[in-house]
Amino acid sequence: MSVTVESIRGFWEDYKRSKIGLVGLAFLVILVAVAVAFPLLGDEEIIRYWYGDQTYFQDYPRAVPPCWAAGILGDREPTKTVVVRWDTDPERLPSLLYLERSEGGGLERYVITAVFPIEGDEIPEDLYFAMNISYSVAEPPVMVEEIRIERPDGVVVSVRPTVIEIALGATRQRFVINEIALEMPGGGERYLVEVRAEEAKPQGPLAAIVKIDTRPASISDIFLGFPEKSLERAEINVNLRSLTQTIATKTVNALQALRLFQNQLKVELVSADEVVVEAGIAGLARALYNAYFLEDFYAPFRGEEARVLDGEYRVSIVLVGRGLEVSMEPLKVVVKGSCYGLMGTDANGRDLWQALLYGTRWALIVGLLTSAITVVAGSFYGIAAGYMGGLVDEVLLRIAQIVYSLPVLPFLILLSALIKPSIWVIIILIVLFSWPGIAFVTRSMALQIKSEPYVEAAIASGAGTLRILVFYIFPQVLPYMFASMALSVPSAVIAEASLSFLNLGDPNLVTWGKILYDAQNAQAALKGYWWWVIPPGLAIAVVGMTFIFIGNALDAILNPKLKR
Amino acid sequence: MASLVRFVLTKVVNAAITLAVTLLLISAIFSVYTVVEKYSAVREAYILALRALETQYAYNPELLEEKRQQLWENLLKQNGLTGNFTFDVINWTKILLIRNITFDFGTTKYSYIGGTNDVGEILLIALKNTAILFLTATLITFMIGIILGFQMARRPGSLLDRAISVFGMISWSMPTWWVAIIMLLIFSFYLDLFPSQAMYVYYELNNLPPDMGFFERLIAEAKIWAYYMTLPVATIVLVSFGGAAYLIRNIVLGVLQEDFVMTARARGLPERRVIYGHVLRASSPPIVTYLALSIVGAFGGAIITEAVFGWPGMGLIYWVAIQQFDAPVLVASTWVLTVAFIVTILILDFIYSLLDPRVRVG
Numbered sequence: 001m002s003v004t005v006e007s008i009r010g011f012w013e014d015y016k017r018s019k020i021g022l023v024g025l026a027f028l029v030i031l032v033a034v035a036v037a038f039p040l041l042g043d044e045e046i047i048r049y050w051y052g053d054q055t056y057f058q059d060y061p062r063a064v065p066p067c068w069a070a071g072i073l074g075d076r077e078p079t080k081t082v083v084v085r086w087d088t089d090p091e092r093l094p095s096l097l098y099l100e101r102s103e104g105g106g107l108e109r110y111v112i113t114a115v116f117p118i119e120g121d122e123i124p125e126d127l128y129f130a131m132n133i134s135y136s137v138a139e140p141p142v143m144v145e146e147i148r149i150e151r152p153d154g155v156v157v158s159v160r161p162t163v164i165e166i167a168l169g170a171t172r173q174r175f176v177i178n179e180i181a182l183e184m185p186g187g188g189e190r191y192l193v194e195v196r197a198e199e200a201k202p203q204g205p206l207a208a209i210v211k212i213d214t215r216p217a218s219i220s221d222i223f224l225g226f227p228e229k230s231l232e233r234a235e236i237n238v239n240l241r242s243l244t245q246t247i248a249t250k251t252v253n254a255l256q257a258l259r260l261f262q263n264q265l266k267v268e269l270v271s272a273d274e275v276v277v278e279a280g281i282a283g284l285a286r287a288l289y290n291a292y293f294l295e296d297f298y299a300p301f302r303g304e305e306a307r308v309l310d311g312e313y314r315v316s317i318v319l320v321g322r323g324l325e326v327s328m329e330p331l332k333v334v335v336k337g338s339c340y341g342l343m344g345t346d347a348n349g350r351d352l353w354q355a356l357l358y359g360t361r362w363a364l365i366v367g368l369l370t371s372a373i374t375v376v377a378g379s380f381y382g383i384a385a386g387y388m389g390g391l392v393d394e395v396l397l398r399i400a401q402i403v404y405s406l407p408v409l410p411f412l413i414l415l416s417a418l419i420k421p422s423i424w425v426i427i428i429l430i431v432l433f434s435w436p437g438i439a440f441v442t443r444s445m446a447l448q449i450k451s452e453p454y455v456e457a458a459i460a461s462g463a464g465t466l467r468i469l470v471f472y473i474f475p476q477v478l479p480y481m482f483a484s485m486a487l488s489v490p491s492a493v494i495a496e497a498s499l500s501f502l503n504l505g506d507p508n509l510v511t512w513g514k515i516l517y518d519a520q521n522a523q524a525a526l527k528g529y530w531w532w533v534i535p536p537g538l539a540i541a542v543v544g545m546t547f548i549f550i551g552n553a554l555d556a557i558l559n560p561k562l563k564r
Numbered sequence: 565m566a567s568l569v570r571f572v573l574t575k576v577v578n579a580a581i582t583l584a585v586t587l588l589l590i591s592a593i594f595s596v597y598t599v600v601e602k603y604s605a606v607r608e609a610y611i612l613a614l615r616a617l618e619t620q621y622a623y624n625p626e627l628l629e630e631k632r633q634q635l636w637e638n639l640l641k642q643n644g645l646t647g648n649f650t651f652d653v654i655n656w657t658k659i660l661l662i663r664n665i666t667f668d669f670g671t672t673k674y675s676y677i678g679g680t681n682d683v684g685e686i687l688l689i690a691l692k693n694t695a696i697l698f699l700t701a702t703l704i705t706f707m708i709g710i711i712l713g714f715q716m717a718r719r720p721g722s723l724l725d726r727a728i729s730v731f732g733m734i735s736w737s738m739p740t741w742w743v744a745i746i747m748l749l750i751f752s753f754y755l756d757l758f759p760s761q762a763m764y765v766y767y768e769l770n771n772l773p774p775d776m777g778f779f780e781r782l783i784a785e786a787k788i789w790a791y792y793m794t795l796p797v798a799t800i801v802l803v804s805f806g807g808a809a810y811l812i813r814n815i816v817l818g819v820l821q822e823d824f825v826m827t828a829r830a831r832g833l834p835e836r837r838v839i840y841g842h843v844l845r846a847s848s849p850p851i852v853t854y855l856a857l858s859i860v861g862a863f864g865g866a867i868i869t870e871a872v873f874g875w876p877g878m879g880l881i882y883w884v885a886i887q888q889f890d891a892p893v894l895v896a897s898t899w900v901l902t903v904a905f906i907v908t909i910l911i912l913d914f915i916y917s918l919l920d921p922r923v924r925v926g
Contacts, residue, residue: 407901410882413886414894417885418894494737498739502882528753537743542737548733
């Protein structure tokens with residue numbers, strides 16, 4: 001069968017008639033395009049870090065669904081994740097994290113502002129920003145005047161850390177307490193925690209207590225370990241969740257300590273409802289965190305669901321000091337939302353969409369290479385047995401039957417576990433167990449072909465066995481093998497995925513089977529992480545289907561006997 | 565009759581050769597692995613002990629050399645090695661061959677199922693459970709496959725025929741164990757109908773009160789089995805019945821075109837009797853052959869499926885042995901599985917020979 005333009009055109013005419021074949025071909029084109037164009041479609045850096053340094057993924061929320069799935073997940077829209085980093089987005093970052101300077105009352109005042117764009121209904125897992133900061137002050141300490149958060153609706157949550165020093169006889173005690181206020185857009189304030197520190201009349205045995213002073217807290221009171229005088233370019237990570245936790249802990253602890261001096265000082269936790277007071281530190285931290293986001297921030301305490309306001313949140317830290325100088329380089333601004341990207345993330349925060357795209361490459365390589373080698377080797381084995389006949393045939397057939405009747409997967413598992421193979425060795429292992437089926441078919445074909453006149457003519461003209469096998473019989477058999485080639489792709493892909501699923505695959509490659517192994521390890525199915533377990537398996541099935549469709553269409557053309 | 569004996573004998577000899585080759589292969593592979601491991605262990609121990617030796621005998625280089633030699637030989641002897649790699653491999657292959665033939669696999673330091681450390685016992689329990697699950701699933705698959713396949717063959721090109729054919733293609737391209745994960749997601753996580761792990765089935769069975777009546781107990785046990793087995797069985801059936809129906813359809817379609825069917829119809833037999841009397845009889849040998857082949861195909865997927873469901877069978881043993889890298893258990897289970905597998909195929913071949921009159925009468 002010589003290949004001509006005419007015969008290819010005729011073949012294509014036949015192929016076009018098979019609807020299923022066309023669907024398969026369309027899928028194949030898409031799959032190959034994805035595999036080849038991955039550097040354009042995806043992010044190769046993510047794949048490089050996939051099994052490497054996991055801190056690369058620390059800014060992404062863990063095990064969150066894709067953002068488009070909002071409708072499936074219920075009526076609450078998940079909050080989008082925003083990661084703006086200096087190394088990837090240097091143009092946008094300065095508009096989200098910046099430093100301003102002002103003066104007043106003989107003090108220098110620096111305001112570090114971070115802007116968090118929030119879109120969605122759920123309270124984000126976390127908000128944080130990172131920067132390199134340097135400061136120095138003429139007259140220590142550097143003080144934190146205010147930490148304020150401006151919400152999109154104009155409400156401002158203001159935390160003013162205040163130091164109260166008290167003299168008790170000869171000993172002095174120092175407390176840092178945070179005043180927490182909500183400033184309403186129309187004016188007016190509502191206190192979450194108000195410090196009413198005024199001198200009361202000395203009474204009883206504690207008569208010696210005298211309130212001495214209140215002033216803004218120093219930087220080391222709020223950011224643990226930061227020197228009060230100067231700092232040379234250190235990285236600081238401000239995390240809203242831990243910041244609220246710190247503020248709440250300090251406030252409540254200070255309140256407890258101050259209660260000892262109730263008669264002398266009036267310190268009150270005002271207006272924060274009993275729930276917050278009763279729930280203690282955790283309650284205050286939660287109320288404060290909620291106050292940043294929710295219109296009615298007591299709703300979660302009542303067991304109700306509350307929606308987050310959409311828009312930009314501004315977090316400002318106001319530093320003051322005499323002769324203060326501050327410089328800042330922004331590093332990143334992160335909103336850790338409750339959804340991410342097109343396919344969500346896994347338990348390490350890795351973007352599953354990237355792995356899904358990238359996996360196409362290895363699925364196709366494994367599938368195509370394995371089936372091509374299997375078919376070529378198997379059909380060569382088969383025609384050799386069939387053509388040579390006699391004892392050779394008998395022995396070759398017996399060997400093929402032995403391999404054919406082994407349970408493939410247990411053997412693959414055993415071998416992979418013992419030799420820890422690379423992807424290329426896995427391909428060879430799969431070939432080793434899958435060639436006999438092809439060999440049986442081609443052997444019976446060779447039995448017919450060998451009595452054809454042109455083969456006999458070739459023998460008569462002195463052609464060697466190898467020559468006859470390669471040039472006379474093999475080309476005859478090959479076209480019929482294209483269908484088998486396509487049809488053996490799915491089992492090869494599934495075999496590789498199965499090994500990867502058992503963590504016996506190539507340890508350095510990101511494949512669909514490996515994603516599913518990670519999912520199984522994290523018990524993704526039992527936790528309902530559908531975005532982690534469904535797509536990779538569907539992808540395997542799509543590759544399989546593509547080749548089954550193509551194979552069936554080819555089979556109908558090449559083996560017309562089976563046409564019905 | 566003579567041809568039947570010859571047919572069965574050939575199959576038995578074939579199976580025996582296959583088993584022998586497999587046995588040799590497994591033993592040799594594992595022997596190489598073991599010897600390599602042992603040598604590296606010896607080398608490690610040698611390097612560790614050598615430091616102490618060097619400081620101790622630093623004053624006398626000749627004595628040091630002698631002690632060094634002694635240490636190396638002692639370590640080799642302790643690990644049952646001779647120092648000649650090829651010889652050791654052959655020696656170990658022999659030991660492993662004997663162990664495998666006698667099914668005496670020794671004990672493992674890890675715990676698997678059944679609260680025993682005897683590898684043979686563990687594998688016996690596991691094999692039994694795998695057989696229960698796999699046979700149930702295969703039987704159900706074939707019942708559905710035969711019913712659907714015959715319906716499809718009677719009306720080729722009908723909606724049912726096309727739908728099941730496409731479904732068969734789709735289900736063939738899915739890994740069974742992935743479908744298992746999805747089943748867990750739907751029926752265990754979202755609907756909470758079935759357990760996520762099946763290994764507690766025996767625990768529950770043992771927890772039944774001892775003073776139950778026979779029928780009460782029967783119903784209670786059936787309930788427990790159904791509760792734990794439904795999902796694994798449903799998964800295997802779901803993945804394989806489409807393909808089974810499609811293949812049986814093709815076999816039956818071939819038989820339907822034969823002359824004897826036309827004759828039967830011409831004789832005025834009702835269609836039911838033509839189909840279930842004549843056609844089923846004639847197509848059963850290839851269906852049995854296909855059954856054997858499909859066991860080959862479905863088996864691998866099924867053992868990983870077991871691991872997903874935590875079904876206490878061979879699959880779970882594999883999974884646990886891989887996690888702990890318990891090589892002896894891996895080898896023993898591969899061998900036991902191969903034996904069970906080949907014996908099953910042999911039995912099916914025997915059934916085939918009984919069904920096919922050409923083999924029986926010759």
